[in-house]
Amino acid sequence: MKFIHTGDIHWGMCPDANKPWGKERALAIKDTFRTIIENAKEMDVDCLFISGDLFHRQPLMKDLKEVNYLFSTAPSVKIIIIAGNHDRIRDNSALLSFTWSPNVTFLMDENLTSVYFEDINTEVHGFSYHRAEIKEPLLDDIQVPLNSRIQILMAHGGDPAHLPISFNSLELSPFSYIALGHIHKPHIVVEGKMAYCGSPEPLDLTETGPHGYYMGEIHPVTRKLLSLKFVPASSLQYVPLAVNVSKDTTNGELSDRIAREIQNRGEQNIYRFRLKGMRDPEIEFDLEQLSSRFRIAEIIDDSEPQYDFSALFAEHSSDMIGFYIQALQKDDMSPVEKKALYYGVNALLRTTDERS
Secondary structure, three states: OOOEEOOOEOOOOOOOOOOOOHHHHHHHHOOOOOHHHHHHHHOOOOOEEEEOOEOOOOOHHHHHHHHHHHHHHOOOEEEEEEEEOOOOOOOOHHHHOOOOOEEEEOOOOOOOOEEHHHOEEEEEEOOOOOOOOOOOOOOOOOOOOOOOOEEEEEEEEEEEEEEEHHHHHHHHHOOOOEEEEOOOOOOEEEOOOEOOOOOOOOOOOOOOOOOOEEEEEHHHHHHHOEEEEEEEEOOOOEEEEEEOOOOOOHHHHHHHHHHHHHHOOOHOOEEEEEEEEOOOOOOOOHHHHHHHOOOOOEEOOOOOOOOHHHHHHOOOOOOOHHHHOOOOOOOOOOOOHHHHHHHHHHHHHHHHHOOO
């Protein structure tokens, strides 16, 4: 039995909504999901598991129709869905009256239910969210019939507020594969048994690294996982980079270095730069200008002006600058205290009429 495991699509979300590329990111979520459906058809998989948060919020009828059309283009693929905390099922949900394509099964009950596909001898278990949080470990001591079927579990959660999971207990369960959602970073929890698919597209600056989906195959006789392969699918990545500056670094040099980094790593990606090191006290980096030139979501300036406080104190021991340095400088300064010292000295050096 061949399958694709995905989830956390967040259809309808607009990442980086306040950035020039916000609409592009919203479209990429839909385009990448469309590609997953196409790949499921082309690779002739038996099942597509969607482990919650297909939608970013309560889906409207138009959202359901759009997604259902995509499902209908792959009629040979059995598509099984559960709702997560974002697209949880409410009393007035359009999901309750929607008619899906014949190849789609939505396990909508808030209690564990299953669907059996006789032609592939596979039973899929799961349940949907009907509330924002599930703090009970509902998967503990889960009972699965011992039979000759391939048994699959779909679940969405893994943190204290969203279905706490005892992975050690699930590892010993008779499931052939456990398809998890909710954590947006793809990773295998238990080799040959259990994985988080992650979100196919990264959804914010913290979701760095590759994103995509898992493709697997289960032996029809042994009912063991034969293979599980991560397939990269995202249109881009969020890339965090640290840039070291020195007292010789100018705005022009910094701009050139950032431009080279972006060109080397891919101009389609979105970047977060953190500036580190000691800079010339006379230099103020033009961060707004850098962000306007490149596809940069954030630049954090953690650089520090390279003052010689000993020399400054010797020169200004009897005026306000010397008093300020003496009051604030110490060996074990916190980052906040350091900034207060640097900014204060810089302001005093620029304000001649306050010296006495």
